[in-house]
Amino acid sequence: LADLRCCPCQRAVRRSDGVGPSRIRERIMLRDMSPTTAYTPFEGLRRPLRFSTHGPATVAVLLALATLLAVLLLSAHEPLGSPLAEVAVSARGIQTVRLTKSRSAKHTLKELHPETAATLLHTKVHGGKEACVSKCMAEAEMESEKKEHTSAHVLPVELKDFMNAQYYGEIALGTPPQAFTVVFDTGSANLWVPSAHCKGFNIACLLHRRYTASQSSTYTEQGHPFAIKYGSGSMSGYTSIDVLTIGGIALPNVTFAEATSEPGIAFAMTKFDGILGMGFSSIAVDGQVPMHVALYNAGLIAEPVFAFYLQKQAHPSLMATPAEKDLGGGMLMLGGVDERYYTGELLYVPVTRKAYWQFDMDAVELGGRRQVSKAAAIADTGTSLISGPREDISRLISLMGIKPSSGSSDMDTGQYSIPCNQVDSLPPLTFIIGGREFTLSGPQYVLDISSFGKDECMIGLMAMDVPPPAGPIWILGDVFLSKYVSVYDFGEDRVGFATAVEDPPTA
Structure with a gap:
């Protein structure tokens, strides 16, 4: 019980009632356990009772106990959540008792872990009766609590x-x-x-x-x-x-x-x-x-620790309605990372220079072919695009088949546009970090902007030469970070990435 009282949440408590001539009947009882609350059921009956072997008092007491036991047995067949009526026993010394049926172990297990319930509750043992093992219930609850733990401690x-x-x-x-x-x-x-x-x-x-x-x-x-x-x-x-x-x-x-x-x-x-x-x-x-x-x-x-989940709108418009302007843009999580915002496992890489959130990037690939090897990179939520050295970005743009339009200043600004009907044909762009591939499809690294009823598509890459000692460096801005949740651990000096969920969790 000392372990069960470690946190103020529901716990599964296994209690022995001592009922039955030759074995112990086990029950699973749920109770709200606070750090200062001890589990002491039926406080008034904690010590053994002495009974007289003669006289009507013995009969009355035995009758009362039999009635109470009958009520407890009947309660197991009451509809879930329906309170029992008050029980009044006419025998001397017995007071009116109001009982309420708690949630059964079966229903609790189904709520906490439906997959485990489906396996355990249909396993026939001991003459065909359904069995539920308290250890498995505890494991199911611990797994459920683990999923909720991070969200409860994140600001x-x-x-x-x-x-x-x-x-x-x-x-x-x-x-x-x-x-x-x-x-x-x-x-x-x-x-x-x-x-x-x-x-x-x-x-x-x-x-x-x-x-x-x-x-x-x-x-x-x-x-x-x-x-x-x-x-x-x-x-x-x-x-x-x-x-x-x-x-x-x-x-x-x-x-x-x-x-x-x-x-x-x-x-x-x-x-x-x-x-x-x-x-x-x-x-x-x-x-x-x-x-x-x-x-x-x-x-x-x-x-x-803090983390970012950035949402990307499908077709943002400069002429958006008030309702569209109120659409959520994501979540900053302070004090941890809420696991509901990503899928798969987080990959952490060490910070190589404690200035920006800088780390080593293994390679950059376009269409499955390596174009850049061994580069420094930073995760930067304050930069909209993905930027890299001008030589590298120019090579990627050329391989995409994009050429500056006549009289444009694309090469000067380091930004490039493309006809929107060609976006789906763009090759995938992959950043290899810590040995894992983080891939963006064409639509994911293109900004589709609508203004005055006209769509314009801009490649989310920008050429920028950062001079030493900070550069040369790649900057993974919002175009990358809207596909992948980013985690910033300033206790362990590391950066983490995982695939972001498409739809944010509800509160």
């Missing part, structure tokens, strides 16, 4: 998707909370949002929600200059300290940046307000502690 953060190119979720800063949408970016390590003190005619700042320090009772001024540059776009401002709320939990004293300048149009047209970096602290400006590390250090998440 989920819902994501939205815009055009299969921007995946973002909601956070809040300050007290009372000021809400913002941010990209949870594994390719950076700082948090910033637009500031109410934007400078001049800053379009990106004016078109998004802005943090107002004077409206927060938990704000602490810091004021250190801050600037960061991304693959596309940049920002500058200063640092502040306040409470961060994510997934319904509050993390105090978080250092973040207020953006007072976001030049150009890179951030002007985004659906998100800011960026929350989830890379390693070595790439953080001023060495700030990344949010996921701070959450774990504060004991607010169970394990030093």
Whole structure:
């Protein structure tokens, strides 16, 4: 029983009643076992009873016990879940007892593990009677609990998707909370949002929600200059300290940046307000502690792990209806990974450089033929496409039979388009990681965008030369990560991948 009381969930308890002249009758009883609750059935009858051998009292007591036993036997034939009527016995010393039939072992086993029930409950033993072994019931329950364990200990953060190119979720800063949408970016390590003190005619700042320090009772001024540059776009401002709320939990004293300048149009047209970096602290400006590390250090998440499940819309449209815009974009899981979001086994590979989530990639194949061998790669939720060295990407594009159209700037931008009726004929693109093949079909590495009733298809590959020491490097962005769940273990310094389920699990 000490083991059975280890967690507050339903447990199968095997009890000996001592009934029968020559053997023990075993029953399976279900009970809600809390960590401080001991299993003591029929508390008032724990000690042996002494009976007189003479007089009417003996008869009355024996009659009462016989009646009670009859009721217990009848209860086994009552419809599941129907309470028995109150039992009143006229004998002296016996009080009215109300009994309720609990769920039988058979029904419980069918709920916990239907496959095991189908095998066990139809096995005939001991003169043709159905038998259910308590050990097998316990194993079935443990397997069921294992499937639910990770989801119970994971802090989920819902994501939205815009055009299969921007995946973002909601956070809040300050007290009372000021809400913002941010990209949870594994390719950076700082948090910033637009500031109410934007400078001049800053379009990106004016078109998004802005943090107002004077409206927060938990704000602490810091004021250190801050600037960061991304693959596309940049920002500058200063640092502040306040409470961060994510997934319904509050993390105090978080250092973040207020953006007072976001030049150009890179951030002007985004659906998100800011960026929350989830890379390693070595790439953080001023060495700030990344949010996921701070959450774990504060004991607010169970394990030093987070994971992403990104959904891909079939035909995203710039003219989407409000209902279409509200479609889910996936899930960020903090403190673990929910096994319901992937199929098969997770493959883990070690992080080779603790800056980005970088690992070794064995090869890249197109149509089953190897085109790239032994390359460094990173998993980057903040990058929409898959990028690689210009020489490698150009070779892949050429083998696909795609040529830049006359007067186009495909070779300059590193992006390529294709007639939508040719997408299905594209060869499969395979990334070999840790000896396992991760394959994308043509439609899976093409972005199909609809605007004003016209479909446009863009290859989800982009040429980008990253200079040393960070490069050359492949960046596996959302095009890849929408097919495969990605897991980031900062306790063991490893990255994991598994095939994502097509339809997300319901709550």
